[in-house]
Amino acid sequence: IGKRINYDGNLGIVLYEGPVTNSKVIWLGVQWDDPSRGKHSGEYKGVKYFTPTIENSASFVKKESPLLMVGQSFQEALIKKYIIKEEKDKNSEPIVWGKVVETIGFEKIDKKQSHLNELIEVGLDLQNIEKAFAENETKGKIKEICPSIEELNLSENLFTQWDDVFDILNELEHLNVLFLNKNKINPTSIKNIIRNNNAKFESIKTLSLNKSIEEWETVSNLEPYFPKLENISLGFNNLNNLFPLLQPNQFSTLKSINFEYNEFDSWNVIENTLGKLPSLEILKIDYNKIKSIKYSPGTFEKLDTLNLNNNDIDNWETIIELDKFPSLQKLRLSRNPLGDTVEPATNFRIFVIAQISKLIQFNGSSISKSDRYDCERYYINHAFQEKQKKDWSDEEFALKHPKFKELQNYHDIILTKKENKVQTLETSLITVQISCPQRTKKIAKKKLPPDTTILTLKGIIQRL
Template identity: 30%
Template structure:
C-alpha cells in the first residue's frame, strides 16, 4: 500500500478523518486490517474490539468511534499547504453564464473563452436600464491574489506536511513554500487536517511573520514533543501570536500547557471539547488573560485548581461542563486571582444557592457572571411553597453577589439592585417566618449577606403567629391588596388577587376600577419599612452654607421603602411580599 500505514498515521476516507490505531490480523477473518479511530465518534461500529477480543484503544470513550478497514482501500489524496490554499481561494470557476434577475435591475454574468474577442463592446440594455457585465476572468484574477490574503481558512482540506516530520524541519525542508503564497496572513485556521506532529504547524507559522491568530482544532497529534532547539525555534515562529485554539484535539492537559509556553505573547486560549474531567498541576503560560474550557466534563471548580495560579487571567469560560460543586470532599476551595472579572458557568449542573454565594470567595474580583440554564433555576420555590419564575432566580442571584455589574449578559443598574436586594431580604424573613424558632440562627448563617442587607435596608420584621396560614393552602396563594389613587385618596379599590397574576393583569384590573388607562398606571407598593434616605442631598445642597443642626437632620432623615410593580409578565407575588399590601397608584401621563 502506497500510504505505508503505521500507528498514529492520519488518513481520510470520503472526507472522514481518522487515525490508525492498529495494523494486523483480526480473529475470524482473513488478511490484514487497519484499525482506525474516526474523528467523528459516531462514524464507527465499535471501540476497537471484535467478537470479544480487544485490539486497540481509542482516545474518545464513544462505543462507536472505531472501524476495521482493508489496507488496500485508497484514502483521499493529501494536500500540501500551497495546494490547499490554491484549491480554496484560486480554484477554477464555472464557465457557464448564470443570470440573476431582479425586477428593478438585471445583472448578467458572462465569460468568454480566452483569446476570443467578444462580439460587441456596446452596453446591454433592458428597456432603459443598463445591465452590468462582470467577467469571471476578473473575479478569478482577484481571488488568485493570494499574496494579499490576511485571513486564511484551510479547515478540513486534507492537509499534511510529511516532509518536515522528524528531522525534516531541522533540515529546513519546505521553509519558503508558505511565505511565497500568502506572506501577509494575520489569521490562520488549520483545523481538522492530517497533521501528525507539532513541527508541521510550526513550519507553517514561522513563515508568516504577521500571524496573530492560530486555530488548530480537531487535529489528532501523535507527537507534540520537541527538542530544546526546536522549542526555541517555535518561540520565534509563534512570537506574535496572541490567540490560540486547540479544541477537539483530545490532547492531555500536560501537552496543552507545555505548548502554550511556546507562545511568548499568548493572551487568549481555547481548549474546549477535549473531554477533560480534571486539570493536572501543569500550569499554562502566565501571559494568558482569556481562557475557554467549554464543553468538557469538569465536575467542580477544585478540578481546575491549577488555573488559580494564573496571575493575569481575566475571563474564564466554563460553559457546558458538569460542574455541580465548588470542591470535592477533602479538597480545599480554590481561590483565583482578583483579576478574574468574568466567568461563564451556564449549562452546568448547579443546584444549590450555596454554590452561587461561594463564587464571591472563589473569584474575589468577579463582576460579570453568566449562570443561566442550570437545574437551580428550574424548580425554584419561595419559603411559603409557591413556585418562582426565572426572573426571581435572576434577582436572587444578583442580590447574593454584591459586586456584580453584569448578570447573564444584562447590565445591572442601581434600581434593579435595590429591588433585588430588598426582595432577597424579604425572602429571608419569610424563610425564618415559616421555619421553627430554633432554626432561626441556622437560617441566617446560611445567608452570608444578611447582616450587610440589614445594615443597608434595616432588619425585616418577622411576624410569627400561632394561627399562621399553611403555606400550601389556597389562602397562602392569595394576596389582599388595597389600591388608592395618589392624587385623590378617596378613590380606592380592594381585591384578593392570586399571587400568580401577572403585573399586566393587575394593571388591567386597577385601571378598570379607577377609570384610568392601564398603561398610564404606575403601581408603588408601600412596604412600611423605613430606611435612611440614601443619596437625598436636597436638604443641604440647596443652601450655600451649612446650618448648625444640619448634621443632626442628616441622621434622622428617613424615607419609606417603595417597590415599583413594573409592567410585564412577572407575577405580582414577585414584587409584593406577605399576604396584605397597600399600593399607591400614580398616573404617568406620558405613558
C-alpha cells in the same frame, strides 16, 4: 502505518496495511476519529490484524479506493483553494494514496501573487493538510507569498506531529488567531520537537484546540511556544483533571479559558491549577459536572466573567461563595439544579442578584441600578419571612443568609414581628395584573412595593 487519512469526508489514522485473509487486495485498517463509524476492533473472521485505542472504532478500506485521500502541504492547499479554485482549474484533482501530487509552481502564479499578499483571514479547514512543505517546495515561500495572514483556520486536517504545525507558524509572523480544532496530533510529539525547538510564536494571542487534545499535559507543554497567549479554547476534550499543575509564570498573559463540554466535577481541580493566573478574566465551564464552589482567598483576583451553564450546582452556599470573588461581574448559571429549587422561577434571578453584590450581568441580561434595588429589597423580605417560618436562631439565620444584615443596613429597613404575624414589606406590597391581549390571554400577577417607578415597571414587563 501511522498516517492520517480522509475517506469520503471521514478522518482517521492507519493502523494496518496489508492483505486480509487470502485476498490479493491491499487493505488499510483505520481507526476513525468518530468512533461511531467503526465496525469492529481490528479483527476479521477471527483473525486480529490491529488494535484500536477505542473498542469498535475501526474498519477496513481499500488502499486504492478513489474515496481515499492522504495529506498534502500547506502550500498546495493554499494555492488550490485561493488560486486554482477561483480559476476553476480542471487539473485540481483529489490526492489518492501513493500518488505524487504535481505541485503547482509558484512561478506560474505571479499574476495572482498580489491577491495572496492581501490575505488576512485564511480558512484551510478540511483540506487534508499534514505538513508545511512538499518535497519540492521551498522553506520561506509561505512567508513570501502570504505575509499578511492574521487569522488561520487549520481545523480538521491530517497533522500527526506538532513540528509540522510549527513549520507553518514559523512562516507567519503576523498570525494572531489560530484554529486547530478536531486535529488528532500525537500528544508525545510536543515533547520531541526537533526543527522548531527554540520557536516562540509571540504574535499568536488566540489558540483554539477544541476536540484536539487528550490531556492537560499537552497544553502545559505547548505554553513555552506561545508566550503571549491571551485566549485558549479547550472544549469537547473529555478533560477531568488539570495535572500537572502550572509552574510560576506559565500562561501569565492568559485572559480567557474555555472549558465547555468537558468532564470536570470538582472546582478544586480548576482552582488549584488556574486560581493564581494573574491575568485571567474570563472562565467558561459550561456543560461540565461542577457541583459546588468554595472560594479561597488570593485566587482568581481578576476573574470578571464566569460561565457555569449546565452544571450540577444545587446549593445556595455556592452563591454565597461567588460573592467573595473580588472582581466577578458577569455570571451565567442557567440549567443548574439550583434553579429548580425556587418558586416562582423568576425568584432565582432575584436571589442571585441580591446575594452577589458586584454583578452587573446575570445570564446575559444586564442589571440596572433599579433592578438591584428591587431585588435586594425583595430578598430582604423573603429571607426575613423564611427565618420566622423555620424559627431559625440568629446564628442559624446568619449562616443561611450572610448577606441579609449588610443589605438590611444598606436599605435601612426595620422588620419586626407583632401579634404573631410577621410585619414585613409583604404587608405593603401592591398586587398588579399585567396582560397583553394582542399576544396572549395569560395574565401575570406581580406584587410590587408602592414606591415602584414607571421605569422599573417597564423593565419587569419586558422580562415577562
